[in-house]
Amino acid sequence: MSAPAEALPASAPRLKSGSNLERVLAAGQFAVTAELGPPRSWDAESIRRKITLLKGYCDAANVTDNQTAVVRMSSIATALLMQPEGLEPIIQMTCRDRNRIAMQSDLLGAAAHGIRNLLCLSGDHQSFGDHPGAKNVHDIDSIQMLAMVRAMRDEGKLQSGSEIKGGGPPLYIGAAASPFAHPTSMRPYRLRKKVLAGADFIQTQLVYDVAAFREYMKKVVDLGAAEQTRILAGVGPLKSPGMARHLRDNVPGVTVPDALVKRMEAAARGIDESDKEGRRNAWAAEGQKICVELIQQLREVPGVAGVHIMAIEWEQAVRPIVEAAGLLPRPVVDGA
Amino acid sequence: MSATFEPEVVAFCCRHCAYAAADLAGSARQAYPTAVKVIELPCTGRIDIINLLHAFENGADGVLIAGCLEGKCHYLKGNLHAKQRVRHVQKLMDDIGLEHERARMINISAAMGVQFAQLAGEHVETVRKLGPSPLRPKPRSGEAA
Amino acid sequence: MIVAEQKNLQEIRRMLQGRKKVLALGCGTCVTVCLAGGRQETAALASSLRMASRIDGEPLAVDESIVQRQCEWEYVDSLAQQLEEYDAVLSLGCGVGVQTLAERFPNKRIFPALNTKFMGMPTSHGVWEERCIGCGNCILDKTGGVCPVSRCAKQLFNGPCGGSEDGHCEVSKGTSCAWHNIWQRAEALGMVDALMEITPPKDWSTSRDGGPRRIVRDDLRLPGEDTEGKA
Numbered sequence: 001m002s003a004p005a006e007a008l009p010a011s012a013p014r015l016k017s018g019s020n021l022e023r024v025l026a027a028g029q030f031a032v033t034a035e036l037g038p039p040r041s042w043d044a045e046s047i048r049r050k051i052t053l054l055k056g057y058c059d060a061a062n063v064t065d066n067q068t069a070v071v072r073m074s075s076i077a078t079a080l081l082m083q084p085e086g087l088e089p090i091i092q093m094t095c096r097d098r099n100r101i102a103m104q105s106d107l108l109g110a111a112a113h114g115i116r117n118l119l120c121l122s123g124d125h126q127s128f129g130d131h132p133g134a135k136n137v138h139d140i141d142s143i144q145m146l147a148m149v150r151a152m153r154d155e156g157k158l159q160s161g162s163e164i165k166g167g168g169p170p171l172y173i174g175a176a177a178s179p180f181a182h183p184t185s186m187r188p189y190r191l192r193k194k195v196l197a198g199a200d201f202i203q204t205q206l207v208y209d210v211a212a213f214r215e216y217m218k219k220v221v222d223l224g225a226a227e228q229t230r231i232l233a234g235v236g237p238l239k240s241p242g243m244a245r246h247l248r249d250n251v252p253g254v255t256v257p258d259a260l261v262k263r264m265e266a267a268a269r270g271i272d273e274s275d276k277e278g279r280r281n282a283w284a285a286e287g288q289k290i291c292v293e294l295i296q297q298l299r300e301v302p303g304v305a306g307v308h309i310m311a312i313e314w315e316q317a318v319r320p321i322v323e324a325a326g327l328l329p330r331p332v333v334d335g336a
Numbered sequence: 337m338s339a340t341f342e343p344e345v346v347a348f349c350c351r352h353c354a355y356a357a358a359d360l361a362g363s364a365r366q367a368y369p370t371a372v373k374v375i376e377l378p379c380t381g382r383i384d385i386i387n388l389l390h391a392f393e394n395g396a397d398g399v400l401i402a403g404c405l406e407g408k409c410h411y412l413k414g415n416l417h418a419k420q421r422v423r424h425v426q427k428l429m430d431d432i433g434l435e436h437e438r439a440r441m442i443n444i445s446a447a448m449g450v451q452f453a454q455l456a457g458e459h460v461e462t463v464r465k466l467g468p469s470p471l472r473p474k475p476r477s478g479e480a481a
Numbered sequence: 482m483i484v485a486e487q488k489n490l491q492e493i494r495r496m497l498q499g500r501k502k503v504l505a506l507g508c509g510t511c512v513t514v515c516l517a518g519g520r521q522e523t524a525a526l527a528s529s530l531r532m533a534s535r536i537d538g539e540p541l542a543v544d545e546s547i548v549q550r551q552c553e554w555e556y557v558d559s560l561a562q563q564l565e566e567y568d569a570v571l572s573l574g575c576g577v578g579v580q581t582l583a584e585r586f587p588n589k590r591i592f593p594a595l596n597t598k599f600m601g602m603p604t605s606h607g608v609w610e611e612r613c614i615g616c617g618n619c620i621l622d623k624t625g626g627v628c629p630v631s632r633c634a635k636q637l638f639n640g641p642c643g644g645s646e647d648g649h650c651e652v653s654k655g656t657s658c659a660w661h662n663i664w665q666r667a668e669a670l671g672m673v674d675a676l677m678e679i680t681p682p683k684d685w686s687t688s689r690d691g692g693p694r695r696i697v698r699d700d701l702r703l704p705g706e707d708t709e710g711k712a
Contacts, residue, residue: 095635100682122642125634125652136635140682143639147679159682178643186664189677193639197679205643252646386521389528431490432529433536470536 005332016153016200017172019116020088021060023333024306025201025230030299031306032327033090033203033232034058034318036082038073044081047073051085053315057322059330060088060117062203062308066097069129076110083114090174091115094123099139100148100159107149111169119174119203120145142175143197149173150198175199177231179207179216181253188219201230203308206247208256210297217303226303233298236310237317238287240280241265260290288321295325343397343463347374347456348383352410353446354402358456360449368453369460372400379403380441381414388425392434395472398463400456401441408445415443435466482602483511483575484609485518485595490529493571496592497530500541500568505530505594506560506582507547508574515609517595518573520547526573526594543571551578557585564589599631617687617694623675625666630683632659638680 008015012026024031034054039046054061061082065075079089091110093103107118122142126134140148140159148159149171156168175194179187191202207213213233220226238244238256241264248256267286268279295307311317322328349355355376361368377383380403391399401422403415419441426436440462442455487493497503505527512518527543534541546563548556551574560582564570569590572579576597583591599611614631621628630636634652640660644651648661667673685691697708 122635122637125644127652138636139685141635141637141639142642143679144682148682176643181641181643182645182647182658183641183661183664186676190641193677193679252651253643384521386524386528389525389532393528393532428490428525428529432533434532471532 003329003331005334007334017116017170019060019172020333021090021117022172022200024059024331027331027333029331029333030327031230031232032058032322032330033060033062033306033308034315035062035064035308035310035312036078036087036089036315037064037067037313038075038078040070040072042073047078047081048085050315051082051087054318055085055087056330057319057328058309059306060090062090062092062119065092065094065121065123066129068124069096069126069131071130076106076113076115079110079115080113088117089115090117090119092119092121093145094121095138095141095145096123096126096136099137103140103145104148104152104158107152107169107171108164111171116170117172117174118149119176120149120199121176143194146173146175146194146197146199172200173198174201174203176205177202178205178253179213180209180255181205188216188223188225191220192223192225195225195229199229201232201305203232204234205253206234206236206251206310207294207298208247208254208260210294210301212255213298214301217301221303230305231303232306232308233301233304234308234310235291235294235298236312237291237314237321238264238283239314240283240287241267243287263290284317288317288324291317291321292324295321295327341464341468343371343460343468344395345369345372345398345400345456345460345463346391346396347372347400347402348377348380348387349374349402350380350404350410350415351376351378353404353408354380354442354444354452356446357402357444357448357452360446361453362449364449366450366453368456371460372456379409379411379414380418381409381411383418383421385421385425385428388422388439389428392429392438392469392471395469397466397469397472398438398440398459400459401439402452402455403441403443405443405445434469434471437462438466438469482514482600483577483597484515484599484601484611485512485575485597486515487517487522487526487573487595488593490526490533493526493592493594494530494533497541497569497571500590502542502567503530503544503569503571504564504567505543505545505571506551506573507545508551508572508578509547509549510552512573512575512578512595515603518575523547523573526571530571551575552581554581554585557581561586615688616683616685617691618684623680624663625670625672627659627662627666629659629663632657632662638683 008027015022036050063075063078066072075091079091082089120142126132126136150173151157152168153171156164158164177191241261244256244261244264247254264283264286268282271278271282298304298307309318349358358374380401388399401418403418409415422439422441426439429436440459444451505523507518507520507523523545527545530541530543550556564586569592570582571592571594572582573594579591579593600613601609601611604610611631616630629638629640633640634650635642641658645658645661648658650656650658667676
C-alpha cells in the first residue's frame with residue numbers, strides 16, 4: 001500500500017543526489033527517517049529481518065558506523081545489503097576510524113554502488129567501545145568532513161585539490177546536531193556552522209522537551225540556518241522508566257522532563273510486579289504513545305522538516321509509531 | 337625463630353609533640369622497649385621516603401613515625417604529608433617483599449607520654465611477631481639473630 | 482616540561498633480570514621537576530631494588546648517580562669511564578635521555594625506568610596535565626590559548642562535539658572539555674566571531690605523522706659542518 005507518486009514542485013531546488021530522502025524533503029513533505037544498527041557479525045540475514053521492520057515506514061534509514069566505538073559490520077557494507085531490498089540507506093561515517101584518504105576512498109566506492117545519503121559525525125570516543133586501546137584517527141573533524149564532501153560533490157575535487165575524474169559523487173550530505181549539549185548557548189551557532197560547511201540535512205539528538213527545543217529552533221531560524229538545510233528532530237520511544245531516567249542522567253545532551261518520567265512510571269501501575277511481560281508491554285505502549293505525541297508537537301515547530309526515529313534495538317516500534325502519528329503511507333516523489 | 341630476637345625499631349619523632357611525649361614517658365617512668373631508637377626531627381614532614389627506605393635497608397625490623405595530632409601540626413600540614421609518604425612507602429614495601437606492617441605512623445600530643453609508651457610497645461610487638469627483617473645483616477654462624 | 486612517571490618495580494626488575502651491577506642514573510632537569518627521576522627518586526628506586534633483590538636471595542648491586550641532563554652529549558660524555566664497571570644502566574631520564582645514552586654507549590644496555598607521558602605542567606602540587614603534543618604548527622593564537630590538538634580527545638578544530646557536558650569531556654569527568662574552555666576564552670576575549678569561521682583540515686605532516694622530525698638552524702652552524710650529531 002503506497003501513496004500515488006507526486007512530482008516535485010517547479011519551485012523545488014535542483015536535486016543534488018536524487019535520493020528518496022532528498023526528494024521527499026524537496027517536495028516539502030514531512031520526512032521520516034529511522035535507524036538500522038548493523039550486527040556484531042557477518043550475518044546478512046539479521047539485516048534482512050530489520051529491513052522488513054523498516055521498509056515502507058520511513059523515507060530512508062541511517063546505518064550506524066561502529067556506534068559507541070564497538071566493532072560492527074561496516075555501514076557501507078550494511079547499506080549495500082539494504083539497497084536490493086528497497087530500503088534506502090543513509091550511511092554514517094565518523095571521524096574516529098578513518099583518515100581523509102580512507103573517507104574519500106570509501107565515499108567514491110559507496111557512490112559507485114548507488115549510495116546517495118551520508119551523515120557526517122565526529123564519533124563516540126573509542127574508550128566507550130570494545131577496543132579502547134585502538135589508535136584514534138580524527139584526521140579531520142565532522143565539520144571539515146562536511147566541507148570536504150560538499151567540495152567533492154559540487155566542485156568535483158578531492159580534499160587535496162586534485163580533480164575527480166568524471167565529476168564528484170552525488171551525495172545528500174547530513175550532519176548531527178545536539179541542541180541541549182553544553183555549552184548550550186553555542187549550539188545554534190554550531191548548527192549554522194555545519195549548514196555553512198555543507199549540511200543539506202540535519203538530524204538532531206533525541207528531543208523529549210519540546211518547549212526547550214522550540215526555543216532552540218527559534219534561535220536557529222533567527223540565524224537563518226533553517227532555510228538552507230532541512231532539520232529532522234530526533235525522537236525515540238521510551239521502553240521503560242529506567243530508560244527514561246538513564247537518558248536523563250547519563251547521556252550528554254538529552255533531557256527528559258520529569259512529567260514524562262512520571263508517565264512511564266505510572267504506566268505499569270496496577271500490574272503485578274511478577275507480571276514482567278505485562279509491565280514491559282504497558283511501558284512499551286506508553287513509550288510509543290509519548291513518541292507519537294512528541295512527533296505531533298514537533299511537526300508544529302517552525303523549521304522542523306521531519307523526524308528521525310531512533311528506536312534503538314527496537315525496530316519493531318517504528319511502524320506503529322509512524323502509523324499512529326498519521327505519517328503513513330510514506331510519500332512517493334518522482335525524481336526531477 | 338630464635339627466642340632472643342629483639343626487634344630494632346627506629347622511631348622518627350617530631351620535636352614538638354612526639355619527642356616531647358617520649359621524653360615525658362621517660363620522666364614518668366612509663367617504660368617502653370629499649371628496642372625503640374628515637375630520632376628527633378623538627379617535624380615528621382621532614383621525612384622523605386628515602387629515610388624510611390634506608391632505615392629498612394640498613395636492617396631496621398620496624399619503623400615508627402610519630403607526629404602531632406592531625407590538625408595540630410606545629411608546621412600546619414607536615415604530619416599530613418608524612419602520612420601520605422608513609423602510605424606510599426608501605427606500597428613500595430609490598431613491591432619489595434617486606435611486610436608493610438613494619439612501618440607505622442602514629443599521632444600524639446606532647447602530653448601523651450603514656451600513649452607514646454603504649455603505642456611504641458605495641459609496634460615492637462607487631463614487629464616481633466613478624467620476625468626479623470629479611471634485610472638484617474646475616475649473623476655469623478653460632479651467633480643469635 | 483616533559484612529564485614522566487616511574488614504571489612499577491616489578492617491570493623494572495624484569496628488565497634487569499640477569500644483571501649483577503647496575504647504575505641508576507637520574508636526570509637533573511625535567512624529571513627532577515616532575516619528581517620522577519631526580520636525585521631523591523633515583524635513591525629511592527635504587528634502595529628498593531637492592532632490598533627486593535636481597536630478599537629474593539639474588540642481590541643486585543645498584544649504584545646511584547645523576548647528570549644535569551641526559552639529553553645532551555656533553556653531560557652524557559662525562560659518564561664514559563664511570564660506566565665501565567656496570568652491566569647496564571637504569572636511566573631515570575625521559576625517553577630522550579634513554580636514547581641519548583644508548584646512542585653514546587652502544588655497547589651498554591640502557592633500560593628505561595620511566596614512562597615518558599607528555600609535555601605538560603603541574604596544575605597543582607602532585608598533579609600534572611598534558612598541554613602540548615608538539616604538532617609542529619601552533620594555532621594557540623586562534624583558540625585563545627587552549628590547544629584542541631592536545632586537549633581535545635578527538636582533536637576537533639571546530640568543536641565541541643555533542644559529548645561535552647558541564648565543561649568536561651565525554652571520556653572522563655576529570656577531563657576538561659577543551660572546546661568548552663576555548664568558547665569561554667573567546668567570549669572573555671571578544672573572539673567569538675573567529676570561532677564561527679570553519680577551520681580547514683590540519684596539515685599533519687608537521688606533526689609526528691610526517692615522520693621523525695628534525696630542526697637545523699643555519700644561524701648556529703658553520704658552513705660545511707657535519708650534522709651527524711657527533712660531539
